[in-house]
Amino acid sequence: MNGLVHILAQKISFASILVLFFMGGHTPVNAQDTNEQSSRSLAALSEYIVELYGTNNIVVNGRSYIPDHYNAKGHPYFSSDKLTKSTLVIDGKKYGNQEVLYNIETEKVILKTTINTSDEVLLVLNTGFIDAFYFDGHYFVNGAKYFPESGFPGFLEQVFEGGFSVVTRHQKSFISRYTANTPNGFYSGTTSVSYIFNKGEVEKLPTKNALFKYFPDHKKEIKKFLRKYKIKYKQANAVQLNKLFTYCDEISSK
Secondary structure, three states: OOHHHHHHHOOOOOOOOOOEEOOOOOOOOOHHHHHHHHHHHHHHHHHHHHHHHOOOOOOOOEEEOOOOOOOOEOOOEOOOOOOEEEEEEEOOEEEEEEEEEEEOOOOEEEEEEEEOOOEEEEEEEOHHHOOEEEEOOEEEEEHHHOOOOOOOOOEEEEEEEOOOEEEEEEEOOEEOOOOOOOOOOEEOOOEEEEEEEEOOEEEEEOOHHHHHHHOHHHHHHHHHHHHHOOOOHHHOOHHHHHHHHHHHHHHHOO
């Protein structure tokens, strides 16, 4: 069993485990057949695991991943629908070279691992046990770090940390609009909203005007900076936001 899953396994008592063989690029004939096949496969595999290992030995902090709206146009993932080599941080320890997907519709991390040394499976990891993860050049932290009282469901991208902190929440949604071009519905584009945390206070900065309002004494300087580096605030990536808020930190702390 994957070393990371083994560590996660120590955190909870066994209730049940259902795992899904990673099917690669297979496309089902229709949704009903897919559901029936998946149910049969999951039931058979679950029985096999219990028989092989026993219910007191297999303790995995995760559940099987079955994509919602499998045939929809687009996908619900951050950056790519391909498994990406990532580093997970759990209890302050880093576990590198983990193949994951980050579903930003459900805000869940999906881990590819193996059981019985060779059977590939996808597991939805329990968000509560993940401190942070590095994904495709981005750094995500558990939302509970910034919203401990709200039961925040997922992760926030850390884009700046200095005199204040700035994080961005990325989300997608499934659109149940069925046309000839999207007979199974489709996923929206990524919506990203930044938040600034400063001296125990949080402020949402969804637009450029909100940014100017937050730094009213430096509006002209920030406008000039955005023009100079050709940064379109609402479309800015993590690197651009880091550069922008590094500058805001410098001028506002003088």
